[in-house]
Amino acid sequence: MQIAALLYEDFTALDVVGPYEVLSRIPGAEVVFTAVEAGPVRTDMGLSVTAERPLAEVTAPDLVLVPGGPGTQAALGVPALLDWLRAVDPGTAWTTSVCSGSLLLAGAGLLTGRRAASHWLALEHLPLLGAVPSTDRVVLDGKYATAAGVSAGIDLALTLAGRIAGDAVAEAIQLVVEYAPEPPYGTGSVATAPASLVETLRASQLRVPAL
């Protein structure tokens, strides 16, 4: 099973690395990191990760993983990227995204009329691209699996691992990555965070001010 993780300038590293850390551990899985051009790709907060192969060489992945991040908007204007998503999607078993990556799937026309998750700040843009926004953390609509922001990709990937390889394998992977989270605060979603914090971050476009 080939898993293609799509990289582009200013994506959010954890959107890819969370799911990769889970999915790469499925027996028989091979992950390929791909971008318009091979080479280092800079993420939004500075880390660079390597795209091993250009999109043109990744033609038949079984699973596509699309991250989000501040670069999503620019990526929506890159025809090579949207064309690739449209070209490979018919052959996938799963087409997936984390965070605002669902905007790219929707922008490629793959989520029309489908329910999809996204980062809470990006959800409102999904209808403009034909998708039906959901505030769920993980949304499966047919083979289209989408996650909420950043860290939600770990939950998505464990869910997919269960569907792909069975619960026993997914349970084992969850223990390998020791995923028994203990978030120190209760502010991980707009449903539980104070409205004032949500508004502060909305106004600042997610830049954390020195509060």
Next chain:
Amino acid sequence: MQIAALLYEDFTALDVVGPYEVLSRIPGAEVVFTAVEAGPVRTDMGLSVTAERPLAEVTAPDLVLVPGGPGTQAALGVPALLDWLRAVDPGTAWTTSVCSGSLLLAGAGLLTGRRAASHWLALEHLPLLGAVPSTDRVVLDGKYATAAGVSAGIDLALTLAGRIAGDAVAEAIQLVVEYAPEPPYGTGSVATAPASLVETLRASQLRVPAL
């Protein structure tokens, strides 16, 4: 505040990327990825990330972050790496690790007599290096902050963000990365996973068999 993330061959990507995604969002923080030599560093499951600067050029970080992974054992035999940890530690505000990264801190002599977390499969090795193993997910002993396996680095980093920049900043970062986890299984720790699964993974050295 300079945060130095130490990279070495066969480390586990999420051990670094989880905390990085949190800590890099602290106002005024700068993250530098460093290794014995600058350039791409291959992680255990295939992804390569870029070390921007060699250890020799990172001489006064305020926070050191050491990941774990299958490469930890080999890294324990790299004097340049342990020497660097010993050299920079006196100047740090925080010296931290995720997963089996605590073995490297202990191997450098920095955890002698201190409580430390580690990946559950690595905990038994901590006493051999002078540290006191803890099954807690996040352990703070003075300025030494250690986390359990892989995903526990996110919890560690949010805890540190609160100590460094205050609860309000850490709460904001938790909402930015939408950390309201919903693990699909209850197998994220040895305390909750079936003993048979723990033994299977112990015997296979964490390679997930096609169960």
